[in-house]
Every structure is written in C-alpha cells, then in structure tokens.
Amino acid sequence: MSNKVTPYDTGKVKIGIYYEPKVNYYNPDQDWVQKAILGIETFHVVDTVILGTMFALCAYAVMGLITRSWYD
Numbered sequence: 001m002s003n004k005v006t007p008y009d010t011g012k013v014k015i016g017i018y019y020e021p022k023v024n025y026y027n028p029d030q031d032w033v034q035k036a037i038l039g040i041e042t043f044h045v046v047d048t049v050i051l052g053t054m055f056a057l058c059a060y061a062v063m064g065l066i067t068r069s070w071y072d
Contacts, residue, residue, distance in 0.1 A: 026034065035042050 032042060
C-alpha cells in the first residue's frame with residue numbers, strides 16, 4: 001500500500017461515504033420468473049401438495065382400471 005499523500009482533494013471519499021445502493025424489490029411473480037430463467041428450483045409446499053395429490057389420483061385411477069379389468 002502506498003503512503004503517498006494526494007496533493008489535492010478529489011472529493012471521491014466524501015461522495016463515497018454517502019453512497020447508498022438502490023435496492024430492487026421484486027413481487028413474487030418477478031422473483032419466480034427470475035429464478036426460472038437462472039435455473040434455480042423453487043419448490044414450495046403448495047407444489048409438493050399438488051404433485052402428491054396428482055400422483056395419488058393417477059395411482060388411484062390406474063389401480064381402479066387394473067382391478068376393474070380383473071373382475072370383468
């Protein structure tokens with residue numbers, strides 16, 4: 001690190017002290033789209049419940065068709 005003193009005041013440090021970066025707030029839809037584009041999986045409880053229900057309904061339908069064909 002250099003201990004060289006600047007002969008003049010550039011003002012950069014004074015400006016940098018008060019700098020506050022802009023914060024972006026996303027609504028849930030924008031957040032979901034951004035994560036989908038980046039390939040980040042967003043698995044929520046609702047998704048799990050829906051997938052489980054669909055699996056159960058499909059299994060019930062398939063088993064019902066199989067058992068019905070056995071008794072016909």
